[in-house]
Amino acid sequence: MATQGARIVGFSGNWARPSRTRTLVQSVLDAAARRSLGQTTLFDLVDAGPALLQTMDRAKAEPAVARILHAIETADALVVGSAVHKGSYAGLFKHVFDLFEKQALSGKPVIVTASGNAAAHASVLDYHLRPLFLALDASVATRGLYATADDYESPERLGAAFQPRIERSIDELARFLRGSAQP
Numbered sequence: 454m455a456t457q458g459a460r461i462v463g464f465s466g467n468w469a470r471p472s473r474t475r476t477l478v479q480s481v482l483d484a485a486a487r488r489s490l491g492q493t494t495l496f497d498l499v500d501a502g503p504a505l506l507q508t509m510d511r512a513k514a515e516p517a518v519a520r521i522l523h524a525i526e527t528a529d530a531l532v533v534g535s536a537v538h539k540g541s542y543a544g545l546f547k548h549v550f551d552l553f554e555k556q557a558l559s560g561k562p563v564i565v566t567a568s569g570n571a572a573a574h575a576s577v578l579d580y581h582l583r584p585l586f587l588a589l590d591a592s593v594a595t596r597g598l599y600a601t602a603d604d605y606e607s608p609e610r611l612g613a614a615f616q617p618r619i620e621r622s623i624d625e626l627a628r629f630l631r632g633s634a635q636p
Protein backbone atom coordinates (compact mmCIF):
# COMPACT_ATOMS: atom_id res chain seq x y z
CA MET A 454 0.00 0.00 0.00
CA ALA A 455 1.34 3.47 -0.86
CA THR A 456 1.54 5.43 2.36
CA GLN A 457 -0.01 8.52 0.78
CA GLY A 458 -3.15 6.55 -0.02
CA ALA A 459 -3.50 5.17 3.49
CA ARG A 460 -6.70 5.77 5.45
CA ILE A 461 -5.75 6.55 9.02
CA VAL A 462 -8.67 6.48 11.44
CA GLY A 463 -8.57 7.93 14.93
CA PHE A 464 -10.87 6.77 17.70
CA SER A 465 -10.97 8.58 21.02
CA GLY A 466 -12.94 7.22 23.97
CA ASN A 467 -14.28 10.58 25.20
CA TRP A 468 -17.94 11.22 25.76
CA ALA A 469 -17.59 14.98 26.29
CA ARG A 470 -15.73 17.74 24.48
CA PRO A 471 -13.31 19.34 24.89
CA SER A 472 -11.33 16.27 25.78
CA ARG A 473 -7.63 15.91 26.43
CA THR A 474 -7.73 12.41 24.98
CA ARG A 475 -9.36 13.62 21.79
CA THR A 476 -6.77 16.40 21.51
CA LEU A 477 -4.00 13.81 21.83
CA VAL A 478 -5.48 11.56 19.12
CA GLN A 479 -6.14 14.57 16.87
CA SER A 480 -2.55 15.76 17.35
CA VAL A 481 -1.22 12.39 16.19
CA LEU A 482 -3.54 12.45 13.17
CA ASP A 483 -2.44 16.01 12.35
CA ALA A 484 1.19 14.92 12.46
CA ALA A 485 0.43 11.99 10.15
CA ALA A 486 -1.32 14.34 7.72
CA ARG A 487 1.59 16.82 7.79
CA ARG A 488 3.89 13.95 6.85
CA SER A 489 1.51 12.98 4.00
CA LEU A 490 0.99 9.49 5.40
CA GLY A 491 -2.61 9.43 4.25
CA GLN A 492 -6.12 10.73 4.82
CA THR A 493 -7.17 11.06 8.43
CA THR A 494 -10.58 10.88 10.10
CA LEU A 495 -11.36 11.14 13.80
CA PHE A 496 -14.33 9.64 15.66
CA ASP A 497 -15.16 9.66 19.34
CA LEU A 498 -17.89 8.38 21.67
CA VAL A 499 -19.81 11.61 21.13
CA ASP A 500 -20.10 10.67 17.45
CA ALA A 501 -21.37 7.21 18.41
CA GLY A 502 -24.00 8.75 20.67
CA PRO A 503 -26.20 7.03 23.26
CA ALA A 504 -27.08 4.24 20.79
CA LEU A 505 -23.70 2.72 21.64
CA LEU A 506 -24.98 1.82 25.10
CA GLN A 507 -27.72 -0.32 23.55
CA THR A 508 -25.44 -1.98 21.01
CA MET A 509 -24.75 -5.51 22.21
CA ASP A 510 -24.62 -7.05 18.75
CA ARG A 511 -22.68 -5.47 15.93
CA ALA A 512 -25.22 -6.66 13.35
CA LYS A 513 -27.89 -4.58 15.08
CA ALA A 514 -25.83 -1.40 15.48
CA GLU A 515 -27.50 1.93 14.73
CA PRO A 516 -26.03 3.76 11.69
CA ALA A 517 -23.96 6.18 13.83
CA VAL A 518 -22.29 3.25 15.58
CA ALA A 519 -22.05 1.04 12.49
CA ARG A 520 -20.29 3.83 10.59
CA ILE A 521 -17.57 4.08 13.23
CA LEU A 522 -17.09 0.30 13.45
CA HIS A 523 -16.81 0.09 9.67
CA ALA A 524 -14.28 2.94 9.55
CA ILE A 525 -12.14 1.29 12.24
CA GLU A 526 -12.28 -2.13 10.60
CA THR A 527 -11.43 -0.90 7.10
CA ALA A 528 -8.71 1.60 8.10
CA ASP A 529 -5.13 1.03 7.00
CA ALA A 530 -3.92 2.30 10.37
CA LEU A 531 -5.50 3.30 13.68
CA VAL A 532 -4.75 5.90 16.31
CA VAL A 533 -6.73 5.08 19.44
CA GLY A 534 -6.98 6.88 22.74
CA SER A 535 -8.67 6.57 26.09
CA ALA A 536 -8.65 8.56 29.28
CA VAL A 537 -7.48 6.54 32.25
CA HIS A 538 -10.52 5.61 34.33
CA LYS A 539 -9.79 3.81 37.59
CA GLY A 540 -6.41 2.65 36.39
CA SER A 541 -7.55 1.29 33.03
CA TYR A 542 -9.23 2.39 29.78
CA ALA A 543 -12.72 3.86 29.92
CA GLY A 544 -15.45 1.21 29.90
CA LEU A 545 -17.24 2.58 26.86
CA PHE A 546 -13.99 2.72 24.91
CA LYS A 547 -13.56 -1.00 25.59
CA HIS A 548 -17.19 -1.67 24.67
CA VAL A 549 -16.57 -0.42 21.12
CA PHE A 550 -13.78 -2.95 20.62
CA ASP A 551 -15.75 -5.75 22.28
CA LEU A 552 -18.17 -5.48 19.36
CA PHE A 553 -15.54 -6.75 16.91
CA GLU A 554 -14.88 -10.36 16.03
CA LYS A 555 -11.53 -11.77 17.12
CA GLN A 556 -8.89 -10.90 14.51
CA ALA A 557 -11.08 -8.11 13.07
CA LEU A 558 -8.06 -5.81 13.10
CA SER A 559 -5.64 -8.40 11.79
CA GLY A 560 -2.27 -6.90 10.87
CA LYS A 561 -3.48 -3.32 11.23
CA PRO A 562 -0.90 -0.95 12.72
CA VAL A 563 -2.18 0.83 15.81
CA ILE A 564 -0.78 3.74 17.77
CA VAL A 565 -2.16 3.47 21.31
CA THR A 566 -2.52 6.65 23.34
CA ALA A 567 -3.97 7.62 26.70
CA SER A 568 -4.37 10.64 28.92
CA GLY A 569 -4.55 10.60 32.68
CA ASN A 570 -3.79 12.62 35.78
CA ALA A 571 -1.24 10.28 37.32
CA ALA A 572 2.12 9.69 35.63
CA ALA A 573 2.17 6.22 37.20
CA HIS A 574 -0.90 5.25 35.18
CA ALA A 575 1.09 5.39 31.94
CA SER A 576 1.12 1.63 32.54
CA VAL A 577 -2.35 1.61 30.92
CA LEU A 578 -0.53 1.57 27.57
CA ASP A 579 1.32 -1.67 28.18
CA TYR A 580 -1.04 -3.45 30.56
CA HIS A 581 -4.42 -2.61 29.05
CA LEU A 582 -4.32 -1.02 25.59
CA ARG A 583 -1.57 -3.12 24.06
CA PRO A 584 -3.11 -6.48 25.14
CA LEU A 585 -6.55 -5.34 23.92
CA PHE A 586 -5.27 -4.61 20.42
CA LEU A 587 -3.07 -7.69 20.30
CA ALA A 588 -6.19 -9.72 21.17
CA LEU A 589 -7.77 -8.28 18.04
CA ASP A 590 -4.65 -9.34 16.10
CA ALA A 591 -3.64 -5.74 15.40
CA SER A 592 0.01 -4.81 15.14
CA VAL A 593 0.94 -2.51 18.00
CA ALA A 594 4.18 -1.73 16.25
CA THR A 595 4.72 1.71 17.67
CA ARG A 596 5.42 2.86 21.20
CA GLY A 597 2.41 4.32 22.93
CA LEU A 598 1.83 7.93 23.92
CA TYR A 599 0.72 8.95 27.40
CA ALA A 600 -0.06 12.55 28.33
CA THR A 601 -0.84 14.08 31.72
CA ALA A 602 -2.39 17.50 32.33
CA ASP A 603 1.11 19.05 32.48
CA ASP A 604 1.64 18.12 28.83
CA TYR A 605 -1.24 20.39 27.73
CA GLU A 606 -1.48 24.15 27.30
CA SER A 607 -5.26 23.69 27.47
CA PRO A 608 -7.60 20.71 26.92
CA GLU A 609 -7.66 21.68 23.24
CA ARG A 610 -3.90 22.04 22.81
CA LEU A 611 -0.87 19.92 23.64
CA GLY A 612 2.30 21.75 24.61
CA ALA A 613 5.10 22.00 22.07
CA ALA A 614 7.39 19.87 24.26
CA PHE A 615 5.17 16.83 23.62
CA GLN A 616 5.47 17.08 19.83
CA PRO A 617 8.77 15.15 19.43
CA ARG A 618 7.14 12.12 21.08
CA ILE A 619 4.35 12.26 18.52
CA GLU A 620 6.82 12.60 15.66
CA ARG A 621 8.70 9.52 16.90
CA SER A 622 5.50 7.46 16.81
CA ILE A 623 4.76 8.79 13.34
CA ASP A 624 8.26 7.74 12.23
CA GLU A 625 7.45 4.22 13.40
CA LEU A 626 4.06 4.22 11.70
CA ALA A 627 5.60 5.51 8.46
CA ARG A 628 8.16 2.70 8.52
CA PHE A 629 5.39 0.16 9.08
CA LEU A 630 3.26 1.51 6.23
CA ARG A 631 6.25 1.65 3.89
CA GLY A 632 7.09 -1.93 4.83
CA SER A 633 3.60 -3.15 4.00
CA ALA A 634 3.92 -1.39 0.60
CA GLN A 635 6.81 -3.69 -0.38
CA PRO A 636 5.90 -6.35 -2.98
Ligand SMILES: Cc1cc2nc3c(=O)[nH]c(=O)nc-3n(C[C@H](O)[C@H](O)[C@H](O)COP(=O)(O)O)c2cc1C
Pocket residue numbers: 467471472473474475536537538539540541568569570571572574602608
Ligand atom coordinates in the same frame (compact mmCIF):
# COMPACT_ATOMS: atom_id res chain seq x y z
C1 LIG B 1 -14.24 8.43 36.32
C2 LIG B 1 -12.82 8.90 36.20
C3 LIG B 1 -11.79 8.11 36.67
C4 LIG B 1 -10.46 8.53 36.55
N1 LIG B 1 -9.48 7.70 37.00
C5 LIG B 1 -8.18 8.05 36.80
C6 LIG B 1 -7.12 7.18 37.19
O1 LIG B 1 -7.34 6.10 37.74
N2 LIG B 1 -5.85 7.57 36.96
C7 LIG B 1 -5.53 8.77 36.34
O2 LIG B 1 -4.36 9.04 36.11
N3 LIG B 1 -6.52 9.63 35.97
C8 LIG B 1 -7.82 9.30 36.18
N4 LIG B 1 -8.82 10.16 35.79
C9 LIG B 1 -8.46 11.43 35.17
C10 LIG B 1 -8.54 11.38 33.66
O3 LIG B 1 -7.94 10.21 33.12
C11 LIG B 1 -7.80 12.59 33.04
O4 LIG B 1 -8.29 13.78 33.57
C12 LIG B 1 -7.93 12.57 31.53
O5 LIG B 1 -6.91 13.39 30.95
C13 LIG B 1 -9.29 13.08 31.08
O6 LIG B 1 -9.38 12.97 29.69
P1 LIG B 1 -10.58 13.61 28.87
O7 LIG B 1 -10.42 15.10 28.94
O8 LIG B 1 -10.43 13.08 27.49
O9 LIG B 1 -11.85 13.12 29.54
C14 LIG B 1 -10.16 9.78 35.94
C15 LIG B 1 -11.21 10.58 35.49
C16 LIG B 1 -12.53 10.16 35.60
C17 LIG B 1 -13.65 11.04 35.09
